[in-house]
Amino acid sequence: MWLVVPTVRVLTANPGSSSLKLALVASGRRLDERVLSGWDGALHHGLLAELGARWAPLDAIGVRFVHGGDRAHAVRLTDAELADLDRLVPLAPLHQPRSLALARRARAALPGLPTVGCFDTSFHAGLPERARRYALPAEWVRTYRLRRYGFHGLSCAHAVRRTAELLAAEPGTLRMLCCHMGAGVSVTAVDGGRSVDTSMGFTPLEGAVMATRSGTVDPGLLVRLLDLGAADPAELGRALEHRSGLAGMTGTGGDVRDVLAARASGDREARVAIEVYLHRLRRELAAATVSLDRLDAVAFTGGVAEHQPDLLAELADGLAPLGVRVDAARLHRPGDRVISPDRDGVRVLALTAQEDLEIARQAELVLGRRSHRSPALHRPAVGGPP
Ligand SMILES: Nc1ncnc2c1ncn2[C@@H]1O[C@H](COP(=O)(O)OP(=O)(O)O)[C@@H](O)[C@H]1O
Numbered sequence: 058m059w060l061v062v063p064t065v066r067v068l069t070a071n072p073g074s075s076s077l078k079l080a081l082v083a084s085g086r087r088l089d090e091r092v093l094s095g096w097d098g099a100l101h102h103g104l105l106a107e108l109g110a111r112w113a114p115l116d117a118i119g120v121r122f123v124h125g126g127d128r129a130h131a132v133r134l135t136d137a138e139l140a141d142l143d144r145l146v147p148l149a150p151l152h153q154p155r156s157l158a159l160a161r162r163a164r165a166a167l168p169g170l171p172t173v174g175c176f177d178t179s180f181h182a183g184l185p186e187r188a189r190r191y192a193l194p195a196e197w198v199r200t201y202r203l204r205r206y207g208f209h210g211l212s213c214a215h216a217v218r219r220t221a222e223l224l225a226a227e228p229g230t231l232r233m234l235c236c237h238m239g240a241g242v243s244v245t246a247v248d249g250g251r252s253v254d255t256s257m258g259f260t261p262l263e264g265a266v267m268a269t270r271s272g273t274v275d276p277g278l279l280v281r282l283l284d285l286g287a288a289d290p291a292e293l294g295r296a297l298e299h300r301s302g303l304a305g306m307t308g309t310g311g312d313v314r315d316v317l318a319a320r321a322s323g324d325r326e327a328r329v330a331i332e333v334y335l336h337r338l339r340r341e342l343a344a345a346t347v348s349l350d351r352l353d354a355v356a357f358t359g360g361v362a363e364h365q366p367d368l369l370a371e372l373a374d375g376l377a378p379l380g381v382r383v384d385a386a387r388l389h390r391p392g393d394r395v396i397s398p399d400r401d402g403v404r405v406l407a408l409t410a411q412e413d414l415e416i417a418r419q420a421e422l423v424l425g426r427r428s429h430r431s432p433a434l435h436r437p438a439v440g441g442p443p
């Protein structure tokens with residue numbers, strides 16, 4: 058039996074580290090979108106009011122927050138919630154201030170509309186302890202609440218649902234990897250819709266090499282840099298967030314397009330940087346695989362996966378031990394698609410990252426406007442409130 062649910066129109070805001078994506082979502086579909094690429098956090102004062110008027114009538118605003126701490130699901134944003142989320146700024150300095158500023162601007166520009174915060178971290182709230190815990194002194198872990206959180210959860214939740222749709226499978230049966238390749242890069246192992254391991258940790262710095270972020274480096278190396286006075290802690294943080302990754306290795310801004318162009322023109326540093334980027338990502342994919350008892354599917358998503366099929370082919374070239382292969386013809390087709398060659402073995406997919414759909418879905422759940430009796434694909438197991 059289906060409940061009749063009225064159409065809910067949500068203005069979604071997804072502040073990534075290199076872009077701001079604003080969208081109008083209704084009934085699980087994106088009706089319009091405004092993308093500010095190369096976004097530096099500044100927001101034209103009237104933009105939200107202008108979009109609010111253009112996309113009216115609206116029922117809610119949904120804002121992506123990379124860090125939600127221990128929150129297991131989206132929440133309606135109040136002054137108190139925002140003040141609490143302020144405390145997480147040091148754990149996601151590239152993202153959290155932008156989400157906070159956006160949410161506050163949105164509440165001021167569109168007063169009276171409920172604003173919902175949707176968190177990357179919520180998808181990983183149930184990480185098993187073996188994947189959540191750092192092997193650090195227990196006293197520090199307790200005092201400073203140190204744990205691995207994981208990020209890109211809104212993207213993963215959407216990718217799991219989309220993978221299940223495209224493979225005509227129940228999400229609850231799939232053992233899969235979700236590899237998000239945007240300016241930030243991460244790999245998550247998903248067992249039956251639940252995150253069981255993920256490459257990002259306490260902050261979105263851990264794991265793979267990213268556009269401007271280092272990914273994992275030997276902690277001993279960082280201690281040594283501090284010892285040597287190469288940087289004070291604040292400078293070290295800024296260097297790891299803004300001046301490392303592809304940017305640090307090549308002297309570019311870290312945009313994959315620029316690094317690939319430099320490599321094509323014979324630049325040695327760019328060639329090495331891409332090799333390191335791919336090598337480290339393959340390691341993360343292999344590491345995540347061992348958290349699953351079999352591998353059914355790998356979904357690649359995010360700006361790089363969407364727009365750089367040749368780089369995806371290079372990445373897949375080194376993934377034969379995982380049973381991952383791609384078909385060149387399928388790879389170059391547009392849209393969400395299966396890109397593995399046949400129906401046997403690991404199914405590989407290239408998907409558009411549609412965090413906006415997940416944000417709108419969670420906003421509807423928080424506002425009680427979505428039927429909890431809708432199909433299994435909408436179950437809160439992948440990041441919504443109970
Ligand atoms: N044709 C393209 N258009 C947009 N982004 C691209 C394109 N090709 C590669 N990219 C890469 O995608 C990244 C942006 O991915 P996206 O997921 O939108 O980033 P984020 O959400 O982290 O800001 C850019 O840094 C760029 O390197």
Ligand SMILES: CC(=O)OP(=O)(O)O
Binds near residue numbers: 073075209239241
């Ligand atoms: C968590 C993260 O790195 O997000 P983005 O890729 O959008 O910067």
Ligand SMILES: [Mg+2]
Binds near residue numbers: 073074239240
């Ligand atoms: Mg993003």
